[in-house]
Structure formats: C-alpha cells, structure tokens
Amino acid sequence: MNAAELNSGEVPDEAFLLALLTLPGMGPKRLAALCEEGTPRSAWTALLGSGAVPEVGVSSDQVTKWRAAARALSVEDEWKRAQGLGIWVSTSGDSKFPKRLRADIEPPSMLFGLGIEAGDQPTVGIVGTRNCTSYGKRCAFEFGAALAEAGVSVVSGLALGIDAAAHQGALSVGLKSSAPPIGVVGSGLDVIYPRRNTKLWADVAERGTLLSETAPGIGPQKWRFPARNRIIAGLSDAVIVIESHGAGGSLSTVDEAQARDIPVGAVPGAITSNASVGTNQLIADGAVPVLSVEDIFEMIHHHRPKQLDQTATPEDLASVVLDALGWNPQLFDELCTRVSLSPSQVAMEVERLVGDGLVGRAGPWIERLR
Amino acid sequence: MLAIVRSATVNGVRGHPVDVEVHVGSGLPGFTIVGLPDASCREARDRVRAALMSSGHDWPQRRITVNLAPSDLKKTGPSLDLAIAVGILGAIDTIDRSLLDEFGFLGELGLDGTVRPIRGALPMGDAIKTPSVVAPHDNGLEMTLLDRSVFPVTTLAEVIDCLSGKQAWPDPPEVMPSTVRRIRPELQDIRGQKLAKLALAISAAGGHHLLMVGPPGAGKTMLARRLPALLPDLTESEALEVTRIHSAAGELTAAKVPLIDPPFRAPHHSASAVSLIGGGAASMRPGEISLAHRGVLFLDELGEFTPSALDGLRQPLEERVVRVTRAHSTAKYPASVQLVASMNPCPCGESGAPGACRCSDAARARYHRRVSGPLLDRFDLRIGVQRPIASELFAEPFGETSAEVAERVAEARSRAIARSGHINAMIKPLDLDSIVPLTDSARSILETALSQGRLSARGVGRVRCVSRTIADLEGGGDEVTVEQLCLAMSLRVDPFGFGQ
Incomplete structure (x- = not known):
C-alpha cells in the first residue's frame, strides 16, 4: 500500500489505531508517545514513508521492525478482519468507552x-x-x-x-x-x-x-x-x-x-x-x-441487606478431628498423630467431613474449608 | 558319516530342543553351519575348530556340514558350541556315536577348549529330553534344579575323556536348601512414616500396586526397598519359575541360587519400552517386568519414564503375563509383579502443600500429564509422603520389625487365599458383593464419594478390595467395617489434586 491509497479517506482513524496496536512490542505508553504530535493516521504514514518517525524513546532496531511490519500489513484488511470477529472497538471519544x-x-x-x-x-x-x-x-x-x-x-x-x-x-x-x-x-x-x-x-x-x-x-x-x-x-x-x-x-x-x-x-x-x-x-x-x-x-459505601449463610456445626468425634486439623492443610499421617484415634477411625471421620463439605482434599492434603 | 547330538536354544524364557546333525564326508575341506544360526551362533565354526585343536585332536580335512534342526527356528548365542564339537568327534569316530543318545550337551567353547557358562541354561536343560545333561560347570548350581542327572564340565578334553570312559563324570554341586532370606531390609530403619508403612503392609498382603508421591528425601525409595522383605518366601515351584526367567535373561548369579527372596527390580527411568516389557530383535530377552515376576517392580521417578514405556506396562499389569510378538517369533513371559512407584508432586518437588509450591501452573500440569490416567488407575494405593520431622528422625527405632510385619502379611494372605483362591488384588468385580459385602452406612459413604466425583466406578471396586485386605490384616472375620472402608479410601487419593 502506498501513501496515496492511504489518503483515500475510506478507512476510519480507528483502523490506523488498530493497525498500530498490532505492531510487535507496541504497548500503551509507546502508542501514546507515537500519536502525541499528530494522529494515528499520520503516525502510520510516517512509518510507511522513509522520513522521520516521532521520537518514542525506542531503539532504531525497534523502529525498523515496526516499519517492516507496517509495510507487510494492509490497514483496511486488518480493520475488516477485526470487524468480522464480532468484537466491538471503542476509543476514548465514543460512548462505549467506560x-x-x-x-x-x-x-x-x-x-x-x-x-x-x-x-x-x-x-x-x-x-x-x-x-x-x-x-x-x-x-x-x-x-x-x-x-x-x-x-x-x-x-x-x-x-x-x-x-x-x-x-x-x-x-x-x-x-x-x-x-x-x-x-x-x-x-x-x-x-x-x-x-x-x-x-x-x-x-x-x-x-x-x-x-x-x-x-x-x-x-x-x-x-x-x-x-x-x-x-x-x-x-x-x-x-x-x-x-x-x-x-x-x-x-x-x-x-x-x-x-x-x-x-x-x-x-x-x-x-x-x-x-x-x-x-x-x-x-x-x-x-x-x-x-x-x-x-x-x-x-465502596454500598449498602446491602443480605446475610451470608451460617454453616452447620459438626459434632462428637468429627469435631475432635476438625479441631486437630486446624486451618492449615495437613497430611493424613500428621492428622493421625494429633488425635488419639486409629487411622481407620480418623479416615472415617475425614470421609464424613468431606461428604458434608466441611473438609476438602487437595491431593494427599486434607484442608478445612469452613 | 553322520552324528546327531541333542542340544537346545532359548527363545524368551522357554527352551527349545535342537538336534545338531553333523555330517563329515568327502569333498573339498570346509565347514558350514545351516539351520538359521544368528551371527554369534555361526561364529561357532572358529571357536569349535580352535577348541578341538587345543584339546589335542586333529581337525578333519574333509567337508563338514552342521545342520541345526528344526531348521525354521532361529538359533541364537553360543550355547551349541559344545554339541557341535562333540558331533564332529562322533562323526569321525573319535568317540562312540551310540553313546550320544544318552546325553544332551550345552555350553560355549573357548579357543583353549574351556567350557564357558551360558545364558538360559536351565530352560534349555528343561527342553532336552535325554536322561542326562552335560552343562558348563559355572551353570552347575541352577542346573541342580533340573529333574535329571547333570554333569558339570570345565573343558572339552574332560568331556571327551568321560565319553570314552577314561575318567568318571564329575558330580553335580551340592546345594543346601536355603531357608533363610539373604536380604531382609529392616522396616525399623525408617523413622516416622506410619501411614506409608501401613500402606506397605497392605500392599504386600493384598498384592495392591502402590504409588508414593512426595518431595525428595521423604524416604520413598527406602520404603519401596522394604516391600520384598514383607512378602512371603518363594515356594519351591515359584522359585523354579523365577530361576528360569533369570537364567534366560542371563541375570542369574551363583549367589542367588536357590532363590527364596522375592526379586526386586528397580530399572532406571531412562529404560526403554522393550527393556521393561521384553523382546528385542533376536533373542527375545525377558524384560524388567518379567524379571520382577513374583516380586516387586519399583519405578522410581515415575514421571520421568517415557510415556510409551509406561503405557506398555498397562496390559501386563492387568493380565500378569506379557506376550511379545515379532516377525520371526512370539514369546510369552510371566509377569505377575507388585508395582511400586514414586514421584515428586511437582517439578520443584519441594512441598506440594496447597499454596506452597513455586512451580508455574503450566509446568505442573505438564508434569502431571506424563503419567496417564489409566496407569494411575492401576494403583490401588496412592499416598502422599512427607519428609520426617526432626523429632521423628532422631527418635529411637519403633514400630514393628520387617519379620513381624511379614508374619502378619503371610496370615492375611492365607486368609484371602483360603477364601477366594487368590490374593485380594485379583478379586473379580462379580465376586465383590460376596467377598466384600457392604453395610448400609458403608454404602452411603461410597455413594456420597461417587456423587461428589471423588471416586470413579472402578475406584469403588478397588477401594472395596483394599478394605478386604485391611480387614484381613487386622485379623477380623468376614465383615469389613465402615472404618476399614474409609481407611482404604484415604489411601487412594488423587495425587495431583491441589491447585486448580
């Protein structure tokens, strides 16, 4: 694409902004600096031409990369492709912008x-x-x-x-x-x-x-x-x-x-x-x-009426196991040493607590959930 | 003139009889071997000639043809050397041909006429149907397991002298039936790790495969090495079976015979699929899983094995036998092993505790993908192992000794075998309800776990098998309690369930 085609006016300013955004390593700060003096359209034209590019504070290698990428890209095609994806586009001027x-x-x-x-x-x-x-x-x-x-x-x-x-x-x-x-x-x-x-x-x-x-x-x-x-x-x-x-x-x-x-x-x-x-x-x-x-x-000074659900409390042996478990994840082995119960008794209580949703298993770890 | 000598070759773990037909006739002097010999077998020509001459015999300047029958069976290795040498001497009437029907001959020859040991002597001896077998002296110990008279020899000259009556056949070595284990690693060496020790006992008693997941230094390898110590001694017939396999693989040393220790094999994780399963281009050598037959196969760092090697294990683990098929032959190896594997919870290996691991999510997911779900499913017991804390490490030895646990394991095994005829890992799904009946409360716990997706349908069956083993170990009766079922569930955790 040459400069004459660019000036045809068919392509909106947003398309040039989009094209600039697809350049490698183009972040918000560099983009802002690039368009500070003029418009996205003028920045793009500068990249395509052989003349000077606005000072952005990047290496000349980077500018060379941008120039190469810009030459390989058709602004119009890119714009059409983006619109075909069902993605909406918004710039700080329009109403969709948060x-x-x-x-x-x-x-x-x-x-x-x-x-x-x-x-x-x-x-x-x-x-x-x-x-x-x-x-x-x-x-x-x-x-x-x-x-x-x-x-x-x-x-x-x-x-x-x-x-x-x-x-x-x-x-x-x-x-x-x-x-x-x-x-x-x-x-x-x-x-x-x-x-x-x-x-x-x-x-x-x-x-x-x-x-x-x-x-x-x-x-x-x-x-x-x-x-x-x-x-x-x-x-x-x-x-x-x-x-x-x-x-x-x-x-x-x-x-x-x-x-x-x-x-x-x-x-x-x-x-x-x-x-x-x-x-x-x-x-x-x-x-x-x-x-x-x-x-x-x-x-955020927001008022809301609803209360969180209160959880059911467990009982008996289960509460002994739950107390021993505390709020840090533990292995079954550790848990067994903390309570004076046989491994199979601990296993049963843990299984029940997991079934009730009070305790979760993460791999070999046992965690109290609430 | 023609002489026929009986010998054998080995394919997989089975010996096959081979008739060595030697014809010495007129014609241009020469020596050919036909009947599908492989390279090492064909090289017998040069070894036999040198050995004969070193033993003080002239090499016949005539046309010598050796046929190894049956001609369509591939013969590998140098085990036919001795038979060929004896055949030539028979064909030129140096020794009496009529004697040859009485003996089978096995052995490799050195250029100086010594008889060298061979791989697979025991299965080959099985295949030879003559009343006596002449075998290398260094294979003598394993050959005592043969139900025929065996003459261990050291040189070709000795064989010729014995055949011509100049000296008597040597006596086979005497073997003391061994009743003491050669190695029994001590369980008390491991401090702490109560749960892992319990899992080891359950694994030994029920034949359940065991996976240990934990950071480096937790003692996973130490634990695995103690599993053979908990298994019962090999019975006589098991020992014979295992000796045959080890003989065929050339892994048998004099120190091992007679075997009563269950084998323990720990291949490095760079092992290829063929080295684990068995096979190979020519010799169809048994793989690590067969060498661990009736014992323990330990795969350390399970996640580092190649996926193809691991997935090759799935079918043998299920069927307890390996069938390897190549273009030229098929071999069947027994592979009834107890699999123990260990791995780290994640690449950093450090802790694995929820929120503590420093691996990136992608790295962890990649690591976990290395072990396929179906293989993971074969492990009835999957436990997390942590490093022991200082107070455990410096504590006095405690807990049961290996011998004490082995005794309980033996009792549990005999209970299971009296009940169903096999160990609990082999309970068929159809028999579950009669062997492991469920109480109402046990059923409701299993239903909850199923509906929450913590157990698969297969998992439910396996957990029930394990609970049966726990009950057998605890000496209980026919009932399996809810507690025992829950313990079985706690010993089967999803090893990678943390994070998202």
Missing part, C-alpha cells in the same frame, strides 16, 4: 470488547494468585457471589486461581438481579488464555463484559499483563487481594490502584501460608483487612 477510564491517568487508546458495554454500576476488582489454596478460592468465590448478588460488578483478569474463582462466584447467582461481571484480559479477545478458562471466558462475555486493549490475534505476552492490571484498577471502585505470594503479580494491581487513589483491601491468611505472604504484608502496610464481604461494601 466512564471510569476516560478520567484515568493512563487510559488505553483503544479498547476491544465482547458482550455488553461496562455500565455505571459499582465495581470491585478481585485479584490474587493463580497458585492459590482452597481457602483463597473459597473466599474469592463467596465474595464474587455476594458482590454480584448485591449489584456490584466483579472486575477481574480471568487468570487461573483467584481470578477464575471470583468470576465463577459472580456467575453462580441468578441471572436477573445480579450485576454483570467484567473481565479484563491481556491477550487478544480471539485468543483465549489460559485455555482452561474457555468456558468462563464465554460465560463472562455472554452475561457481562470482556475487555482487552490488545488487538485481536495477539497471544499472551508477559509484559501485557501488568499493563492489563492498570485497567482492572482503573475500572474498580476498590481492589481486593484475596491471596498473593510475596512478589505476586496481583501486587502490581495494588500499585496501580494506589496510583489512582482507589482503596485496597486484603484478605488475611495464615502466617504460615506462602500464598498469604503478600496479602498479610499489605495489611501490615495499611491495606483494609477484609474479614467479610461487609468490609468490602463499607469500602
């Missing part, structure tokens, strides 16, 4: 979406580690369900572990009254990642909103996830970390939230649990300790 992001300190130039537009209802970001315990998963699920039921949209990243559990919780409540879930992902909307969340991905797109600032066709790349986290923070009225390791990715969401003055809450965990090192530290550093979903409502 209101919260318009005033953001670092708004995405362009958002791709599936499902409905993100509305004005209250939102809470729920984030946490992929490698979580069943305690974390349970908290995420229950908070997700309670928030959705009270009309608060759950914003999360659709990763494995906490993210998935939070949205599964939000989707578990009845369709009518519940708030639609909002998912913000790091890959293109036609590249499902992680693959194990295929169903969740489809469910969120069907009942709520799925957003990405990555152009369709681009797979998961490590550097895109922290950038994605800033959108999660930007879309949320409060960010809750359920479980996080000492240097977990969810802590980057916390940094983004703090940069935007968005309140951060953390769910306390056992000090012996690696998966709670990050969250406990957050609480020590001044984050709001989230002891129940009520604490979250308080953070």
Whole structure:
C-alpha cells in the first residue's frame, strides 16, 4: 500500500489505531508517545514513508521492525478482519468507552470488547494468585457471589486461581438481579488464555463484559499483563487481594490502584501460608483487612441487606478431628498423630467431613474449608 | 558319516530342543553351519575348530556340514558350541556315536577348549529330553534344579575323556536348601512414616500396586526397598519359575541360587519400552517386568519414564503375563509383579502443600500429564509422603520389625487365599458383593464419594478390595467395617489434586 491509497479517506482513524496496536512490542505508553504530535493516521504514514518517525524513546532496531511490519500489513484488511470477529472497538471519544477510564491517568487508546458495554454500576476488582489454596478460592468465590448478588460488578483478569474463582462466584447467582461481571484480559479477545478458562471466558462475555486493549490475534505476552492490571484498577471502585505470594503479580494491581487513589483491601491468611505472604504484608502496610464481604461494601459505601449463610456445626468425634486439623492443610499421617484415634477411625471421620463439605482434599492434603 | 547330538536354544524364557546333525564326508575341506544360526551362533565354526585343536585332536580335512534342526527356528548365542564339537568327534569316530543318545550337551567353547557358562541354561536343560545333561560347570548350581542327572564340565578334553570312559563324570554341586532370606531390609530403619508403612503392609498382603508421591528425601525409595522383605518366601515351584526367567535373561548369579527372596527390580527411568516389557530383535530377552515376576517392580521417578514405556506396562499389569510378538517369533513371559512407584508432586518437588509450591501452573500440569490416567488407575494405593520431622528422625527405632510385619502379611494372605483362591488384588468385580459385602452406612459413604466425583466406578471396586485386605490384616472375620472402608479410601487419593 502506498501513501496515496492511504489518503483515500475510506478507512476510519480507528483502523490506523488498530493497525498500530498490532505492531510487535507496541504497548500503551509507546502508542501514546507515537500519536502525541499528530494522529494515528499520520503516525502510520510516517512509518510507511522513509522520513522521520516521532521520537518514542525506542531503539532504531525497534523502529525498523515496526516499519517492516507496517509495510507487510494492509490497514483496511486488518480493520475488516477485526470487524468480522464480532468484537466491538471503542476509543476514548465514543460512548462505549467506560466512564471510569476516560478520567484515568493512563487510559488505553483503544479498547476491544465482547458482550455488553461496562455500565455505571459499582465495581470491585478481585485479584490474587493463580497458585492459590482452597481457602483463597473459597473466599474469592463467596465474595464474587455476594458482590454480584448485591449489584456490584466483579472486575477481574480471568487468570487461573483467584481470578477464575471470583468470576465463577459472580456467575453462580441468578441471572436477573445480579450485576454483570467484567473481565479484563491481556491477550487478544480471539485468543483465549489460559485455555482452561474457555468456558468462563464465554460465560463472562455472554452475561457481562470482556475487555482487552490488545488487538485481536495477539497471544499472551508477559509484559501485557501488568499493563492489563492498570485497567482492572482503573475500572474498580476498590481492589481486593484475596491471596498473593510475596512478589505476586496481583501486587502490581495494588500499585496501580494506589496510583489512582482507589482503596485496597486484603484478605488475611495464615502466617504460615506462602500464598498469604503478600496479602498479610499489605495489611501490615495499611491495606483494609477484609474479614467479610461487609468490609468490602463499607469500602465502596454500598449498602446491602443480605446475610451470608451460617454453616452447620459438626459434632462428637468429627469435631475432635476438625479441631486437630486446624486451618492449615495437613497430611493424613500428621492428622493421625494429633488425635488419639486409629487411622481407620480418623479416615472415617475425614470421609464424613468431606461428604458434608466441611473438609476438602487437595491431593494427599486434607484442608478445612469452613 | 553322520552324528546327531541333542542340544537346545532359548527363545524368551522357554527352551527349545535342537538336534545338531553333523555330517563329515568327502569333498573339498570346509565347514558350514545351516539351520538359521544368528551371527554369534555361526561364529561357532572358529571357536569349535580352535577348541578341538587345543584339546589335542586333529581337525578333519574333509567337508563338514552342521545342520541345526528344526531348521525354521532361529538359533541364537553360543550355547551349541559344545554339541557341535562333540558331533564332529562322533562323526569321525573319535568317540562312540551310540553313546550320544544318552546325553544332551550345552555350553560355549573357548579357543583353549574351556567350557564357558551360558545364558538360559536351565530352560534349555528343561527342553532336552535325554536322561542326562552335560552343562558348563559355572551353570552347575541352577542346573541342580533340573529333574535329571547333570554333569558339570570345565573343558572339552574332560568331556571327551568321560565319553570314552577314561575318567568318571564329575558330580553335580551340592546345594543346601536355603531357608533363610539373604536380604531382609529392616522396616525399623525408617523413622516416622506410619501411614506409608501401613500402606506397605497392605500392599504386600493384598498384592495392591502402590504409588508414593512426595518431595525428595521423604524416604520413598527406602520404603519401596522394604516391600520384598514383607512378602512371603518363594515356594519351591515359584522359585523354579523365577530361576528360569533369570537364567534366560542371563541375570542369574551363583549367589542367588536357590532363590527364596522375592526379586526386586528397580530399572532406571531412562529404560526403554522393550527393556521393561521384553523382546528385542533376536533373542527375545525377558524384560524388567518379567524379571520382577513374583516380586516387586519399583519405578522410581515415575514421571520421568517415557510415556510409551509406561503405557506398555498397562496390559501386563492387568493380565500378569506379557506376550511379545515379532516377525520371526512370539514369546510369552510371566509377569505377575507388585508395582511400586514414586514421584515428586511437582517439578520443584519441594512441598506440594496447597499454596506452597513455586512451580508455574503450566509446568505442573505438564508434569502431571506424563503419567496417564489409566496407569494411575492401576494403583490401588496412592499416598502422599512427607519428609520426617526432626523429632521423628532422631527418635529411637519403633514400630514393628520387617519379620513381624511379614508374619502378619503371610496370615492375611492365607486368609484371602483360603477364601477366594487368590490374593485380594485379583478379586473379580462379580465376586465383590460376596467377598466384600457392604453395610448400609458403608454404602452411603461410597455413594456420597461417587456423587461428589471423588471416586470413579472402578475406584469403588478397588477401594472395596483394599478394605478386604485391611480387614484381613487386622485379623477380623468376614465383615469389613465402615472404618476399614474409609481407611482404604484415604489411601487412594488423587495425587495431583491441589491447585486448580
């Protein structure tokens, strides 16, 4: 394609923005710098021509790569292909663009979406580690369900572990009254990642909103996830970390939230649990300790009538085993040494407790669930 | 002039009789061997000639033809050397041909006329139907298991002298029937690990396959090595069967005969499918699973074995026999083993406790995919093993000794065999209701587990078999209690269930 064709005016400005986004290594900051002086159209024309490109602070190698990629690409075809995928496109000017992001300190130039537009209802970001315990998963699920039921949209990243559990919780409540879930992902909307969340991905797109600032066709790349986290923070009225390791990715969401003055809450965990090192530290550093979903409502000044279900209490031998089990995962062997019962008696009590849903099995580990 | 000498060759673990027909006639001097010899067998030409000459005999300058009948059976290895040498001497009337019908000859010849030991002497001896067998001296111990007179010889000259009456046949070695185990690793060496020790006893008593999942240093290998110590001694017929297999594989050493220790085989995880199952291009050697017949096959680091090697084990584990088919022959090996395997919970191996593992989710999933579901399903007992804590490690030895547990195991086994004729791992699904009847409460617990997806239909059956073994070990009667059933369920956990 030559410069004359580009000026034909058939192709909208958004198409050039999309084309720029598909270039290798093109993140939000570089894109913003590239278009600072002019428009996406002029930036694209500069890349195609042999003249100077606006100063972006990248190496000349990178610019050469962009030029090569730009020459190999037809803006019009790319635009048509994106529209054929059923993905809607929104830029900060139009009505589909989430209101919260318009005033953001670092708004995405362009958002791709599936499902409905993100509305004005209250939102809470729920984030946490992929490698979580069943305690974390349970908290995420229950908070997700309670928030959705009270009309608060759950914003999360659709990763494995906490993210998935939070949205599964939000989707578990009845369709009518519940708030639609909002998912913000790091890959293109036609590249499902992680693959194990295929169903969740489809469910969120069907009942709520799925957003990405990555152009369709681009797979998961490590550097895109922290950038994605800033959108999660930007879309949320409060960010809750359920479980996080000492240097977990969810802590980057916390940094983004703090940069935007968005309140951060953390769910306390056992000090012996690696998966709670990050969250406990957050609480020590001044984050709001989230002891129940009520604490979250308080953070976003939301009122809700409903109470969580009270769980049934076990009895007799079962309670002896339950007390010995405590709140840390244990192996059967350890459990047997803590109670003065035979292995087969312990096995029976554990089996009953598992049947009642009070205790869960994670591989060889036995965990108290509630 | 023609001489016929009886000998044998081995294919898989079975010997096959071979008639060595030697014809020495007029014609251009030469020496040919026909009848499908493989390379090492055809090289007998040079060995036999040198051995004869070293023993003080002239090489006949005539046309020598050796036919190995039946001609359509492939002959491998040097075990026919001695028979060929004796045949040539018979054909030129150096020794009396009429004597040859009395003997079978087995052995490899050295150039100096020594008779060297061979692989598979015992199964070959079985195949020879003559009243006596002449065999290499170094194979003498295993040959005593043969139900015929065996003459162990050391040189070709000795054989010729005995055949021509110049000296008497040597006596077979005397073997003391052994009643003491050669190796019995002590269970008390392991501190802590109560559950794992219990699982070992159950595994031994019921013949249930055992999988141990735990971090490095938890003692998985130590535990596995103690399983043979808990198994009962081999009976006489079992010992004969095992000796035959080990002889055919060339794994038999003098120190092992007579066998009463159940074999223990621990192949490295780089093992190929053929080395585990058996086969090979020519000799159809038995694999590790057959060498572990009537004993324990231990696969350390199960996840590191190649998937094809592991999946090859599935059918033999089920049928307890291996059938290997190649273009030129088929072999059947017994493979009734008790499988013990160990692996780490994840690539970092560290802890595996929920939330504590540092592996990426993808790395963990990849690791778990290496062991196929169907193979995992073959393990009736799957337990998690953790490193012992310091107080356990430095504690006094405790618990039962290997001999004490072995005694209980033997009792439990005899209970099971008196009841159904076989060990509990072999209970057929149809017999479950009569052998392991369910009480109402046991049924409801199983139903809950089934409906929550914690047990498969197959799992329910296997858990019931294990509960029967637990009851047999605890000395109980015909009833299996709910507690025993629950313990069986606790010993069959999904080893990779943590995380998402």
